Amino acid sequence: MTETITTDVAIIGAGPVGLFAVFECGMLKMSCTVIDTLEEIGGQCAALYPEKPIFDIPAHPRIDGAALIRALEEQAAPFSPQYLLAQRVEALRPEEGGFTLTTSAGRVVRAKAVILAAGAGAFGPNRPPLNDLPGYEASGAVRYMVTKREEFRGKRVVIAGGGDSAVDWALSLKDVAAKVIVVHRRDKFRAAPETAAQLATAAARGEVEMAIPYQLHGLEGDGSRLSAVTLATLKGEEKRVEADHLLAFFGLSMELGPIAEWGLGLERSHIAVEPATCATNIPGVHAIGDIATYPGKLKLILQGFSEAAMAAHAIHPRVFPGEALHFEYSTSKGVPA
Structure with missing residues (x-):
């Protein structure tokens, strides 16, 4: 009872x-x-x-x-x-x-x-339409939030999105990650102007790599451990970037x-x-x-x-x-x- x-x-x-x-x-x-x-x-x-x-x-x-x-x-x-x-x-x-x-x-x-x-x-997060997503989500290779910054120390991190969360975490993780790549479909971000300017400065210094105008296209790995993320433009041009983690910030x-x-x-x-x-x-x-x-x-x-x-x-x-x-x-x- x-x-x-x-x-x-x-x-x-x-x-x-x-x-x-x-x-x-x-x-x-x-x-x-x-x-x-x-x-x-x-x-x-x-x-x-x-x-x-x-x-x-x-x-x-x-x-x-x-x-x-x-x-x-x-x-x-x-x-x-x-x-x-x-x-x-x-x-x-x-x-x-x-x-x-x-x-x-x-x-x-x-x-x-x-x-x-x-x-x-x-x-709940808006998930990108990618194949084999559940396996990478379960392992933590693909995430929609950051709870501990230290988990990304020395890792290759792809961050997708153009809002405050994407920009804020790109600026934060660049100091601990081995590499940070920001993926956005256009060069204008929806983040606060001050932090967007900080991201542009970090990119100019080589602290962050910008992949613009690209969108997420695919995931490479064994279904659990991520090895690379495939990006594509609207014209179909593809680009492969090695990665340990994908952080997708497309809102809730x-x-x-x-x-x-x-x-x-x-x-x-x-x-x-x-x-x-x-x-x-x-x-x-x-x-x-x-x-x-x-x-x-x-x-x-x-x-x-x-x-x-x-x-x-x-x-x-x-x-x-x-x-x-x-x-x-x-x-x-x-x-x-």
Whole structure:
């Protein structure tokens, strides 16, 4: 028989905003269960840019994604959240006194309120249309993100794409890789002008090799270990470059999944909420972070943090009906030992 988990608040999404929601709910003595499709907490910060610096977190002039997630996990730890990872919420059913959620792993969660902190939904990489791709993906020869820069030390790395991720990692890996080749179909990049200029300078110095105007055409190797990548122009001209790794940065495909079927007020795959409480059109369900939209919304982590606090305070009367909420600052209230 499946065990039912009972909690005050179910938080869907274990990214930075979802983790801070655990802290805000905990400060109001509300327990939380956090559910996420990824195998580890952190959302895109952990999966896509753990070593990339973030500059707009208050009191942190510079902090990388992984360090931010570690700090948020430590901040939430005193409130003993339960994490259900590598599974997504398949169904949300309102019932008397709250909601029942069921996950793809067969877990059942009963909660008095729900906070959706699912970013822009479940995400996955846009894969290049290449033969024998699964084998090279399984071995790590073909990747769509970088988690540890040191794994590429002394390696020959082909980076495909023209956006911020491709340019940023080309600049970062040139200092550790034996060789970095950037593949793009045109000489204009979609990255920030400053970093695009830095890439051009690195190429002029011979620190990075540019393959323009080329696109990915094929992979060479034994089906697991990569030996070379074949490139081609639109005219059919081919070029072979030796490589140990291919990093393909063609963006992410986002989908809300079952969330889209729950009757929430969707606006272009985002959920419309009340700005002061982050409440959706379903009483007891609140949305925060990138998935939430309202007039004047800024897609910043720091705004998501603020929304987490507002949602937690709005949920308190539902969890503790009839109990007055006396606001206290953390400096005087403290956290559990």
